[in-house]
């Protein structure tokens with residue numbers, strides 16, 4: 001028998017709800033949660049549920065899972081409710097009540113020896129929309145708006161179980177499965193014959209490209225609560241058992257389909273629901289394009305699953321046969337609608353007039369920009385991208401076109417992460433001053449940030465950019481060491497102030513380097529002096545620092561600092577080879593200087609296994625500089641050093657920065673740390689990084705143009721050459737690849753001394769699935785060069 005069907009029959013049809021004695025439950029609730037009260041049994045397909053009206057007037061739902069229920073599935077629900085509690089505190093959803101032992105789930109053993117998970121949730125007062133007056137358009141609108149708010153609240157939730165198998169999950173398209181089809185009645189088969197073909201041809205291939213997240217997946221009249229039997233107001237959602245990671249628009253399709261089953265449903269009502277959803281959570285063109293088909297697919301899935309239950313289970317529940325005609329009626333009605341008309345009406349409901357609504361004149365914008373900003377500013381791509389909106393790993397242009405962001409590390413935890421935006425807005429609406437007044441935020445932030453670093457790095461200076469961070473770091477190093485010289489790599493980039501600009505050797509001719517600067521070659525095993533496979537590669541490159549120190553001494557400068565971008569981004573992405581950082585740090589200290597680790601590129605889990613790039617080596621820098629990803633787009637920079645260095649610097653200089661460390665920036669910085677701590681970002685970087693590592697390696701094996709693949713986690717460089725023998729940089733080809741990808745909907749960049757290294761450095765929420773999409777895109781582009 002078909003695999004999908006086997007899973008369906010085992011996991012989804014033969015529910016084995018617990019049947020624990022009431023007295024046991026009462027005693028257990030008293031012992032573990034300390035609650036007592038009146039217990040009333042509630043309906044439940046999988047769980048044994050009781051309402052508990054406690055003596056103090058509060059109400060709860062006590063849920064006992066079926067035996068054999070997946071722990072992951074229960075943990076997923078708990079995690080989602082906890083996430084909503086934090087991210088959308090105003091949204092009425094059940095709250096998880098921890099037991100007195102502090103656990104969200106407790107285990108109970110039944111008399112027959114089976115073990116069950118028990119949860120206590122808060123009770124949401126209200127009446128299911130399925131009860132009381134049939135829902136009118138006002139209720140339907142509120143339902144859709146509520147589901148959109150719920151989807152916003154679930155944004156950013158990661159969970160290992162999010163891709164679990166749910167038969168109702170329409171992206172699985174279970175109806176196409178022959179094992180399922182075998183049970184489907186003839187009327188349904190003929191009704192769906194044509195549609196099923198279209199689903200596999202036109203609908204399913206589009207789904208993996210849509211914006212996706214964890215969705216509630218069951219915006220059904222039984223699961224949404226209204227204030228009273230006649231009320232239009234939606235006051236809560238329950239039942240999170242169908243949650244899955246899916247295209248976001250799937251959640252709206254489920255809602256439309258669920259309410260289409262009510263006799264009063266019409267296209268007008270569906271349009272009203274689309275409009276209401278869109279007013280809370282705007283839909284993209286690509287999402288609108290599939291919405292109607294997904295709605296039909298959900299109805300079709302319902303019909304098939306009803307048939308499976310009616311025909312494949314021993315004693316099908318009576319309501320299955322009673323409700324089936326409603327589904328057939330709704331499906332017949334919606335299949336008969338003109339798809340183009342439905343599509344146009346949905347688009348109009350979302351403010352789209354015609355195909356490209358706001359044809360912005362790109363040429364005129366460029367021309368005005370040239371005048372207003374001057375000629376020094378550069379744009380990416382032959383056809384520059386005019387971005388107007390971002391979300392997670394996605395960016396949207398003025399025409400509604402979507403791009404997968406494979407480049408912007410600044411939006412570290414994703415574009416416009418709601419937790420960060422909320423923290424920013426809250427603090428901006430409360431107070432913004434500077435560090436000359438006492439404020440809790442900046443202190444807490446410094447404490448939290450330094451807690452991620454090794455022992456002695458405990459003092460933070462706040463600035464607004466990576467440039468400022470490096471500028472201050474160099475100033476500290478000079479004051480503390482009494483020496484002037486700075487060592488950087490050839491073709492380095494550290495920022496654009498007078499001093500740091502001079503330390504950014506990729507930006508100007510070598511002959512113009514100042515006397516206080518000395519350079520070392522980057523440890524490039526692909527095209528440098530020593531190649532991969534050379535014994536002690538790291539030490540051989542590292543030894544160059546001795547020459548640089550000697551050169552500074554000759555010039556009577558003395559070495560104040562070795563400023564090292566520990567992922568050598570501007571050198572084409574190079575992970576320091578073994579021993580390199582240890583040796584260079586020792587050497588600079590022996591010369592009386594300090595080791596400054598520039599973590600602007602490599603920090604914040606960019607490479608997955610470690611939060612900071614220097615952590616891969618057995619070394620603790622004297623100073624660490626931070627920027628870019630630290631604020632998810634908000635301008636924050638930081639210099640972290642030891643109390644001893646800070647004390648010595650303070651003997652000569654006080655420090656003030658008008659904007660650095662202000663309460664809003666500190667709130668944003670902490671919100672980014674929250675997300676990093678809570679949302680499985682590191683695990684995501686590791687997982688997506690593995691997909692990229694394997695896939696990029698395969699591309700290099702297939703395309704001679706890709707001569708070297710370097711990187712880790714979510715930072716990769718692809719060295720593009722004309723031929724592998726000469727290693728001649730294929731600059732024009734690299735440029736073409738980048739532009740082809742841009743046209744295909746992927747934003748990447750270039751780096752390296754020759755600008756021939758394709759740079760992949762996406763937001764840290766770039767998922768393994770995003771990675772696979774990018775690999776396909778790269779494959780297409782490389783195939784065309």
Ligand SMILES: Cc1ncc(COP(=O)(O)O)c(C=O)c1O
Pocket residue numbers: 464465466467468470493494495496565569598600601627628
């Ligand atoms: C390694 C490194 N350090 C410092 C900077 C400067 O940061 P900012 O542009 O915020 O001044 C950059 C910017 O690209 C960088 O890549």
